[in-house]
Amino acid sequence: MSKQKKFILQESEIPTQWYNIQADMPTKPMPPIHPATKQPLGVDDLAHIFPRECCVQELDTEHRWIDIPEEVLEKYKFYRSTPLVRAYALEEALGTPAHIYFKNESTNPLGSHKINSAIPQCYYAKQEGTTNVTTETGAGQWGAALSYAAKIYGLDCAVYQVKITMQQKPYRSSIMRTFGAVVEGSPSMSTRAGKDILTKDPTHSGSLGTAISEAVELATTTPNCKYTLGSVLNHVGLHQTIIGLEAEKQMEMAGEYPDIVIACFGGGSNFGGIAFPFMRHNLCDGKKTEFIAAEPDSCPKLTRGQFRYDFGDEAGYTPLLPMFTLGHNFKPSNIHAGGLRYHGAGMIVSQLLKDGLMRGVDIPQLETFEAGMLFARTEGIIPAPESCHAIAATIREAKKCKETGEEKVILFNLSGHGLIDMPSYDSFIKGDLQNYTVTDEMIAANLAELDKQ
Amino acid sequence: MSKQKKFILQESEIPTQWYNIQADMPTKPMPPIHPATKQPLGVDDLAHIFPRECCVQELDTEHRWIDIPEEVLEKYKFYRSTPLVRAYALEEALGTPAHIYFKNESTNPLGSHKINSAIPQCYYAKQEGTTNVTTETGAGQWGAALSYAAKIYGLDCAVYQVKITMQQKPYRSSIMRTFGAVVEGSPSMSTRAGKDILTKDPTHSGSLGTAISEAVELATTTPNCKYTLGSVLNHVGLHQTIIGLEAEKQMEMAGEYPDIVIACFGGGSNFGGIAFPFMRHNLCDGKKTEFIAAEPDSCPKLTRGQFRYDFGDEAGYTPLLPMFTLGHNFKPSNIHAGGLRYHGAGMIVSQLLKDGLMRGVDIPQLETFEAGMLFARTEGIIPAPESCHAIAATIREAKKCKETGEEKVILFNLSGHGLIDMPSYDSFIKGDLQNYTVTDEMIAANLAELDKQ
Missing domain, CATH: 3.40.50.1100 (Rossmann fold)
Structure with missing residues (x-):
C-alpha cells in the first residue's frame, strides 16, 4: 500500500552539466556540409544563423561533459x-x-520538455548581444517555450507556427502572445520561402520544414537576429x-x-x-x-x-x-x-x-x-x-x-x-x-x- | 545566485491528517437548517444528498485532526x-x-487544487456503495477533478457545467469527457430546476447557483447517486x-x-x-x-x-x-x-x-x-x-x-x-x-x- x-x-x-554523447560515439556523426561547395561547415559558418556557443556545442565531439551556465541553472530551478x-x-x-x-x-x-533548450539558447543569444530571436514551431510547444525564454532574457521573439497546428491548437498561439511573441502562420506571405511554397500549393497546410525555411530567412535578413531550433540539432x-x-x-x-x-x-x-x-x-x-x-x-x-x-x-x-x-x-x-x-x-x-x-x-x-x-x-x-x-x-x-x-x-x-x-x-x-x-x-x-x- | x-x-x-479548524474556532459556525422547519440539520438529514462520511466531517466541531484514509493518501501521491x-x-x-x-x-x-477534495469525496462515495456521482462546475476545474476521481473509483459521473464557462472554456468539457464523464450545459432542459430558470430567462448564461440546483435534483431523483460539491461546504x-x-x-x-x-x-x-x-x-x-x-x-x-x-x-x-x-x-x-x-x-x-x-x-x-x-x-x-x-x-x-x-x-x-x-x-x-x-x-x-x- x-x-x-x-x-x-x-x-x-539537479545535475550541473549536460552530457555530450558525441564524445562517446563509436562513429562520430558526419558533419553538416555546404549545399553548393559540399565542404564541411565549421563554427564560423553556422554562427551567422545560430548563437555561436550553440555552434561550438554542435560540433564538439571531444568533451563528454559541458557545464550548464550558472544563470541557466537558476532558470532551470523554476x-x-x-x-x-x-x-x-x-x-x-x-x-x-x-x-x-x-x-x-x-x-x-x-x-513540455522544450523549455530545457529554449533557456540556454536564449541565454547564449543574449550573451553575444543578440536582440531578436526567431524560430519555427510544429505543435507549438517549442514556440511557447522560446517565447517565455526570450521574454525573461529581454529578447524580441517571432515564431512561425505550422498553419495546420495553429488551427488544431489555437491556444498555443495565445500562450506565445501572452509571453509577448509575434506569431505568424506558416507558410505565410511574409517571406520569399513562404510565398514560393504557397504559389506552388495555395492549400499547403505547413510543416516543420516549411516553417524552418521562413524563420531562417527572417534570421538571415534581420539585423541582430538569431535563429533557434527546438530539435534535430546536436x-x-x-x-x-x-x-x-x-x-x-x-x-x-x-x-x-x-x-x-x-x-x-x-x-x-x-x-x-x-x-x-x-x-x-x-x-x-x-x-x-x-x-x-x-x-x-x-x-x-x-x-x-x-x-x-x-x-x-x-x-x-x-x-x-x-x-x-x-x-x-x-x-x-x-x-x-x-x-x-x-x-x-x-x-x-x-x-x-x-x-x-x-x-x-x-x-x-x-x-x-x-x-x-x-x-x-x-x-x-x-x-x-x-x-x-x-x-x-x-x-x-x-x-x-x-x-x-x-x-x-x-x-x-x-x-x-x-x-x-x-x-x-x-x-x-x-x-x-x-x-x-x-x-x-x-x-x-x-x-x-x-x-x- | x-x-x-x-x-x-x-x-x-506528505501530511497524513487534515486539519479541522472548526475544533479551534472561537465561535463555531452556525448549523445548516431546514428551509421549512428551520431546524438544524444532522448527519442523517444531509446524508441522503452527500456521502455520509462527508456529512460527519461537515458537522464535526470536535476533532482537530482527521486521518486521511490510506487509499486517499495513495492517490494524493499521484x-x-x-x-x-x-x-x-x-x-x-x-x-x-x-x-x-x-x-x-x-x-x-x-x-487546480480541486482534485484534493474530489478524491476523498469519491472514495467515501464508493465506500458506501454509491455507483453514480454528480456535481456542478463553474470554470470546470472541479468538474474535471471529479471526472478523474470518479473514473479511478469506477463511479459514473455527470457534470452540470455553467453554460457561459462552457463557451469560454470549451477544453474543460473535453477534459471531463476524456475522463469518461457526461457533461451538460447549465441551465439545461434535463431538470425541472433548469427548465424553470430557462422559462423565466431563456438567455440565462448560468451560474454556480443554477448548476448546483440541477445537480442536486439529479442526485435526489437518481437511485444510488450522490451529489458532491467542490467548495463552500466545511x-x-x-x-x-x-x-x-x-x-x-x-x-x-x-x-x-x-x-x-x-x-x-x-x-x-x-x-x-x-x-x-x-x-x-x-x-x-x-x-x-x-x-x-x-x-x-x-x-x-x-x-x-x-x-x-x-x-x-x-x-x-x-x-x-x-x-x-x-x-x-x-x-x-x-x-x-x-x-x-x-x-x-x-x-x-x-x-x-x-x-x-x-x-x-x-x-x-x-x-x-x-x-x-x-x-x-x-x-x-x-x-x-x-x-x-x-x-x-x-x-x-x-x-x-x-x-x-x-x-x-x-x-x-x-x-x-x-x-x-x-x-x-x-x-x-x-x-x-x-x-x-x-x-x-x-x-x-x-x-x-x-x-x-
Missing part, C-alpha cells in the same frame, strides 16, 4: 527537477509484470540530456535500472534527452539497455527513411545534414502530433540508428490516442499527442512482458501534457480521427526527386 | 506534494522588499487543508513564516485550504498572520454581502446556510474567473469573517489580468483567471511594502494554471475585456427580495 510512486530530486541535486513516476495504475490496467516508469516533463509550466539534444541525467539519479532512488528506454520521435530532442545519458552506460559500461524511438507511421523516417545528406527545411536554406530522411519535400499527413511531422532525424540519432545502437517503431494515429486515453484514465495525466506515441510503444513492450512473464523495467519520457490538444481528444472520442498510409512507392518517389536536385 | 527557489516535500513527508516557490522574479519586477512565496497547486495534472475546506499543511512544512524549510496569507475566493475551498492551517497558529499560538481572501468586485459577497441564512443554490433545493451572501438570486457578471461567480461564502469562512479573523478584498477584472500577465512573464506560469485575483491582491500588498520598506513575508495560493483559459487572455490582450460594476442599490434590492421569500 505504501509503495513510493514519485521520485524527486531537491534543487541542490521548474526542475521534474518527477520520475512509477505508473502502477497503468501497469495494473495492463496486467503486466513490467515495471513502468515515466519522467514527467509535463509538470513544466510550459507544458546542441538541442545536448541541452535535453538534463532529463535523462535527472532520471538516472531518480532510477537509482527507485533501486532499478531501465531495460528499455522509450521516447516519441520528431527530430530527436526528447528522445536524445532521456536516452543519451543511459546510452552512455551501454557505450562505456557494458549495459544492455534497449532504446526505442516511437514515430508516427505516417512520417516513418526512422523505420522506412534513407540515410543520406538532405536539407533540414523544405525550401533548402539550411546546410545539408546527414540524416535518416523521407526527403525534405515530404509532406506529412495532418496527424495531431504536430511535433512529429518532420521529414528527417537529427544527426546524432541518425548515426546511432545506422550503427544499430537504437531502433525505431512506427505507430498508427489511432493506436496512439487509445494509449493516451488509457494513460489519462489511469495515471490522471492527459498526454500530448506526441507523447502518446511513447506511451503506445511502452504498452506494446509491457504487453510482450505479459506474454513472456518478464519483469522488465521500462522507462519512457512523458514529453508534455495534452491540455492544449483537447480538440484532438474530442475528435478521437467522436470517432473522427483516422490512420494515414504512406506507401513504399510514395517514399521512394519522394526520395528519387532528391537525387534529381 | 544560488538562492533556493523551490521547496519540495518527499512523498514520505501529484502531491506540490512545490512551494519563492517568486524572486516577480519580487524583482515589482521592486518590493517583500518576500513572496506561492504554493503551486497548478502542477496537478488536473490543473468538509471540502477540510480536505483542502492538505495545501496549507504542506506549505507550513515548506515555509519551515525556507526558514520563514508568513505575515500575510492570500488566496482567491469563490466559495472558500482554496482559501481555506491554504489559510486554515496557518490560522490555527493565530487561534492557538498567538501568531498575528493576516488572512486575505480576494474576490471579484463584480461578485463581492465578502466585502459587501450580508451575513444571513440563504440557499446555496439558485432554485432553493439546498439547506439554508449561514453565509455572507449577495442573495442566491444574484446573477454574476460574465467575468472570466468562472470559479468565483458564486453568490455566497462558505459557512466557516463566513463566521471567521464575521469574527474579524480574516478580511476580504475585491478586485476589478482588468487588474486581475494585468497581475496574471506580469506573473506569467516573470514566473513563467500562466495563472487561472481565479488565481489572478490572489496574485493581484499579493501585488497590492507587495507594493505597500515597497512604500513602507517592510520585508513582509507573503504567501499566496496559486490555485490553478490558465492553460484552458487562453481565450480569456486573448481577449485581455486584444483589449476586449472590461470591468463590471455592482452598485449598492443592486445588492440591496437583491437581498430585499430574499426577505420577501
